[in-house]
Amino acid sequence: MNQSNLDSAAIHTDLRRVNLFEKIYQPQCDAVAVHCSIPDQQRKRRLTLFALALGSFCIGTSEFASMGIIQLFSADLGIGIPEATNVITAYAAGVIIGAPLITLAAAQLNRRTLLLCLISLFIVGNLLSAASANLGFLMLARFIAGMPQGAYFGAGAVVASYVVGPGHSGKAFAVVMMGLTIATIVGSPLATFLGQTLGWRETYVAVACVAGLALLSLVLWVPRTAELKGGPVIQELSALRKPGVWGVMLVAATGVASIFAVYTFIGPIVTDTARLGPGIIPIALGLFGLGMTAGNLIGGRLADNYPTRGIIVGFGCALVVLAVLATAGAKTAILFPGLLAVGAAMMAAIPTIQVRLTRFAPEAPTLMGAMNLAALNVANALGAWAGGLTVGEGYGLLSAVWAGFALTLLGLVIYAITLIQGRQLAPARNRDADADARSRLLSKTSIAKE
Numbered sequence: 001m002n003q004s005n006l007d008s009a010a011i012h013t014d015l016r017r018v019n020l021f022e023k024i025y026q027p028q029c030d031a032v033a034v035h036c037s038i039p040d041q042q043r044k045r046r047l048t049l050f051a052l053a054l055g056s057f058c059i060g061t062s063e064f065a066s067m068g069i070i071q072l073f074s075a076d077l078g079i080g081i082p083e084a085t086n087v088i089t090a091y092a093a094g095v096i097i098g099a100p101l102i103t104l105a106a107a108q109l110n111r112r113t114l115l116l117c118l119i120s121l122f123i124v125g126n127l128l129s130a131a132s133a134n135l136g137f138l139m140l141a142r143f144i145a146g147m148p149q150g151a152y153f154g155a156g157a158v159v160a161s162y163v164v165g166p167g168h169s170g171k172a173f174a175v176v177m178m179g180l181t182i183a184t185i186v187g188s189p190l191a192t193f194l195g196q197t198l199g200w201r202e203t204y205v206a207v208a209c210v211a212g213l214a215l216l217s218l219v220l221w222v223p224r225t226a227e228l229k230g231g232p233v234i235q236e237l238s239a240l241r242k243p244g245v246w247g248v249m250l251v252a253a254t255g256v257a258s259i260f261a262v263y264t265f266i267g268p269i270v271t272d273t274a275r276l277g278p279g280i281i282p283i284a285l286g287l288f289g290l291g292m293t294a295g296n297l298i299g300g301r302l303a304d305n306y307p308t309r310g311i312i313v314g315f316g317c318a319l320v321v322l323a324v325l326a327t328a329g330a331k332t333a334i335l336f337p338g339l340l341a342v343g344a345a346m347m348a349a350i351p352t353i354q355v356r357l358t359r360f361a362p363e364a365p366t367l368m369g370a371m372n373l374a375a376l377n378v379a380n381a382l383g384a385w386a387g388g389l390t391v392g393e394g395y396g397l398l399s400a401v402w403a404g405f406a407l408t409l410l411g412l413v414i415y416a417i418t419l420i421q422g423r424q425l426a427p428a429r430n431r432d433a434d435a436d437a438r439s440r441l442l443s444k445t446s447i448a449k450e
Helices: 003-014 022-030 039-043 045-068 070-077 081-105 111-130 135-146 149-164 169-198 200-221 234-241 243-255 257-263 266-273 278-305 309-328 332-360 365-392 399-421 428-449
Strands: none
Touching: 045 070, 045 081, 045 111, 045 135, 045 149, 045 169, 045 200, 045 257, 045 266, 045 278, 070 081, 070 135, 070 200, 070 266, 081 135, 081 149, 081 365, 111 135, 111 149, 111 200, 149 169, 149 365, 169 200, 169 278, 234 243, 234 365, 243 257, 243 309, 243 332, 243 365, 243 399, 257 278, 257 309, 257 332, 257 365, 257 399, 266 278, 266 332, 278 309, 278 332, 309 332, 309 399, 332 365, 365 399
């Protein structure tokens, strides 16, 4: 084995357990036909992956930090918490619209150039967020900050696959997505603490500054080459005619919404319901992030071994935990384990959603990656909106958890309907596997009788 292969193996051996969103982007990574052959750039592949991961970290921190500082900017702008959830919804709307729109509009652009443009737009959105003087301006700024997210991950998948080479592209992109994982465990709690210490505007300024470092890293370490040129993806639009794609997206948009209904209100629940100090909020956010990371690892195994059960197990466990949290979340002994468990249970379902979406349209890896993020951010917007609606009606902060319960239950019902009534909505690969399993079972039965 040559030195290049040894370096590649080392990268993936060290980080093989990091797999957030790896499954949905695996086909897009595998579709990269050209790989880096420049010796100098091959030696810098770790730096390239680091630069991409740093950008992912900034994006994840910005998205989740807004929920951690919701009490701060709502008080400063003179609005209530329910109205402040519109800021969360605006960011999610930016991702929902930006992911497919930018992916299609910038399909022909060189991936390096696209990454630099996207992270620059992200910086502008966060600086505008810090300068916002009213709710409307802040919503617009968060919308702008959310638009690059889906296209960034798509372009990152291409670049990661290009620099690492064939055979390890999915694992390489998992390294890139490690930045998002770290953002939920460390970035968001740290940004919330910074907001509590210096002010919520400084949180967005800090995110913009770190994103500036990511921009510089991308300039220095992403190879400048025509081999990263874009290509047409308009032919992938035919995948949107498949009802199975929309079925999975609907399950994701409703079922996963409880994560965001809970996460958006963690700060107020900690201080106003559990009667704990504001300094505890970063700890609560970190626990939730740890649960999400653990759940994702469990969910990856479920998706591989049980192609249909991961959603049932994840949503089912989440419903139990959400009911307990909504009923007794005012007690510290229930609140913190409950936050950890909600994050774990919901994230256990997401890899199965990703796998099923990919299998419904294997011919459209780029668009499906964007649509996956769009669906999850519909869940973000829906969860924040539903929680804000119930809290605004005077049902208390824990009513946001009940709102999440209702949405996850709806997602589970929709999923059950697609399984029971629509065999045509099941991925073809799963139908073939089920047929093979039944055939083997019948063969074993007949042999046993003989």
